[in-house]
Amino acid sequence: MTVKKLVLAVMAGATALVLTACGGGSQQAADVQQVAVTTAAPTTTAPSSTTPPVSTTSAAPSTTSTTTKPSTSSKTSTKKTTTTKAPAPAGVPCAATVDACVDLSAKKAWLLQDGKVVYGPVQIMPGSAANPTPIGTFRVSGKVKDYHSREFDAPMPNSVFFQPGIAFHQGSLSKYSHGCIHLSTGASQKFFSTLATGDTVQVVR
Secondary structure: OOHHHHHHHHHHHHHHHHHHHOOOOHHHHHHHHHHHHOOOOOOOOOOOOOOOOOOOOOOOOOOOOOOOOOOOOOOOOOOOOOOOOOOOOOOOOOOOOOOEEEEOOOOEEEEEEOOEEEEEEEEOEOEOOOOOOOOEEEEOOEEEEEEEEOOOOEEEEEEEEEEOOEEEEEOOOOOOEOOOEEEOHHHHHHHHHHOOOOOEEEEEO
């Protein structure tokens, strides 16, 4: 008996014993024997690659440009825009934009409209040194045709108020007032009919 036959016989016997132990039959033993004589094909399983998988996702290079765009704005002019004020009429010491002008030193007053004199100059009598007429730019706050002062118990016709207690009104042109602007009868009527609430009054010295 050759070695090959001996090996086959031993394998068949071992297989028969195994099948008998697990509840198999003679036909199963024959099948196993047939399989045993068939030369097993060599294993052709390719060894697994140990090379780690290569990621196919490549990071796209950043396309964000860091170059600063040059400014296209032209150099700003440093010239200042100045508003030209209309000059006051000749001989009038107030701004051309006012409606009434009073010059305490010259004891004169004017009415203006759109920068032009429409009435005056007329003579006035301002307040005394003890009760001076306020200097500045004011607004007409109200008018009373037949005003009577309770404080001085005196009539003040054609009163045009531009400060609390201070007004243009008809009064003496030879005596100082207590801060008001005295006008002649005709001048007081003109100031009363021309000036309106909100009009600008400028008093200068």
